[in-house]
Amino acid sequence: MFLPQRWILQARPWTRALSQKEGGRFPPCEGAMLLPGSFNNKVALITGGGTGLGRAMTTTLSSLGAHCFIASRKLDVLQKTAEEISTQTGNKVQAIQCDVRDPRAVAACVDQLVELAGLPDVIINNAAGNFVSPSERLSANAWKTITDIVLNGTAYVTLEVGKRLIQAGKGASFLAITTIYAESGSGFVVPSAAAKSGVETLCKSLAAEWGRYGMRFNVIQPGPIRTKGAFSRLDPTGQFETSMIGRIPAGRLGTPGEIANLAAYLVSDYASWVSGAVIRMDGGEYVSMAGEFNALQKVSPEQWDVMEAMIRKTKGSS
Ligand SMILES: CC/C=C\C/C=C\C/C=C\C/C=C\C=C\C(=O)SCCNC(=O)CCNC(=O)[C@H](O)C(C)(C)COP(=O)(O)OP(=O)(O)OC[C@H]1O[C@@H](n2cnc3c(N)ncnc32)[C@H](O)[C@@H]1OP(=O)(O)O
Numbered sequence: 137m138f139l140p141q142r143w144i145l146q147a148r149p150w151t152r153a154l155s156q157k158e159g160g161r162f163p164p165c166e167g168a169m170l171l172p173g174s175f176n177n178k179v180a181l182i183t184g185g186g187t188g189l190g191r192a193m194t195t196t197l198s199s200l201g202a203h204c205f206i207a208s209r210k211l212d213v214l215q216k217t218a219e220e221i222s223t224q225t226g227n228k229v230q231a232i233q234c235d236v237r238d239p240r241a242v243a244a245c246v247d248q249l250v251e252l253a254g255l256p257d258v259i260i261n262n263a264a265g266n267f268v269s270p271s272e273r274l275s276a277n278a279w280k281t282i283t284d285i286v287l288n289g290t291a292y293v294t295l296e297v298g299k300r301l302i303q304a305g306k307g308a309s310f311l312a313i314t315t316i317y318a319e320s321g322s323g324f325v326v327p328s329a330a331a332k333s334g335v336e337t338l339c340k341s342l343a344a345e346w347g348r349y350g351m352r353f354n355v356i357q358p359g360p361i362r363t364k365g366a367f368s369r370l371d372p373t374g375q376f377e378t379s380m381i382g383r384i385p386a387g388r389l390g391t392p393g394e395i396a397n398l399a400a401y402l403v404s405d406y407a408s409w410v411s412g413a414v415i416r417m418d419g420g421e422y423v424s425m426a427g428e429f430n431a432l433q434k435v436s437p438e439q440w441d442v443m444e445a446m447i448r449k450t451k452g453s454s
């Protein structure tokens with residue numbers, strides 16, 4: 137095997153919760169933020185709700201009173217999560233098997249949901265696929281796999297539910313989970329970057345077009361949050377985590393509960409005047425990577441003394 141031994145020996149990073157030290161300068165505050173009962177009598181569909189951020193968003197909505205449906209490919213994972221959350225919150229959580237790449241499966245999923253609970257009030261497009269790879273290694277099917285899950289899957293779910301809502305004269309709140317590099321683009325995750333920016337464009341476009349039908353569309357762009365799904369495919373050896381944390385001004389990774397609170401607010405009635413918004417939640421990582429001079433943080437006070445004296449000595453520009 138060609139990996140250096142110290143990579144292989146590292147503990148799997150996604151198995152650890154944030155340590156106190158890792159809490160950084162801004163420790164996370166994860167308990168549900170909205171008032172209890174904020175989602176009573178509301179039905180929510182969360183794609184990819186069996187794991188990671190989808191699971192956290194489902195837990196928060198369910199604890200606030202929502203009847204949740206979680207949909208993805210692995211029924212056993214979904215059922216286990218549904219049972220665990222339901223036991224914890226006392227509210228119904230139901231699992232529906234659905235591959236969002238297949239529009240017929242999406243239609244069948246929505247049929248099942250409508251049969252069990254009526255049309256949803258909240259739809260969270262969270263399901264995704266991703267892996268790091270030099271683009272020259274990608275096959276056509278690799279490209280299609282990621283863009284089908286992320287962009288087409290979001291479109292199929294949104295169109296399927298949206299058309300039925302329009303037909304029934306019912307409103308709803310849609311949320312999509314993208315990523316900070318949907319805005320900048322990023323090498324080594326090019327299908328994901330292209331698809332996620334497509335998702336943002338879809339949401340902004342429908343916020344404009346379907347507002348008249350009582351539908352709102354918003355987007356959260358999370359920065360890095362340790363989940364098995366993401367970290368096993370984006371940092372499989374664990375070698376990038378420390379440098380990633382080093383460029384986050386808040387001094388730590390995000391947590392699923394923090395995303396869940398923002399998500400709950402955006403899909404709640406408290407946010408009924410928020411539509412077409414794209415909200416970055418990343419501890420400041422994006423601006424920290426973008427600013428031309430941000431690396432000057434490494435300059436010591438003594439070095440600043442020297443530099444300042446040199447600058448002050450310079451008169452004019454010729
Ligand atoms: C410097 C930065 C360092 C660290 C970053 C660390 C942390 C994260 C920070 C930020 C995160 C930002 C954004 C995150 C976005 C996310 O979406 S994370 C969520 C990730 N979760 C998942 O991906 C879950 C679901 N994924 C899967 O099921 C699989 O991974 C899947 C490949 C996407 C789909 O599985 P499926 O079984 O349908 O597909 P396959 O048949 O296995 O493969 C399809 C084709 O793709 C080719 N392939 C698969 N893997 C690779 C690879 N690693 N490299 C190249 N090609 C790959 C595969 O060969 C198939 O193509 P074919 O051979 O031509 O048929």
Ligand SMILES: NC(=O)C1=CN([C@@H]2O[C@H](COP(=O)(O)OP(=O)(O)OC[C@H]3O[C@@H](n4cnc5c(N)ncnc54)[C@H](OP(=O)(O)O)[C@@H]3O)[C@@H](O)[C@H]2O)C=CC1
Pocket residue numbers: 183184185186187188189190207208209210211213234235236237261262263264265285289313314315316357358359360361362363364365366367
């Ligand atoms: N964690 C992070 O650092 C970041 C994550 N994100 C985004 O957050 C969201 C959640 O990611 P995270 O929780 O980290 O990772 P996970 O891998 O845990 O979540 C992805 C989910 O998508 C589901 N999924 C994948 N393919 C399909 C499919 N074809 N049909 C239906 N469901 C599918 C998976 O379930 P199953 O396998 O059962 O189908 C899984 O539950 C994603 O949109 C991701 O892009 C964005 C930025 C940072």
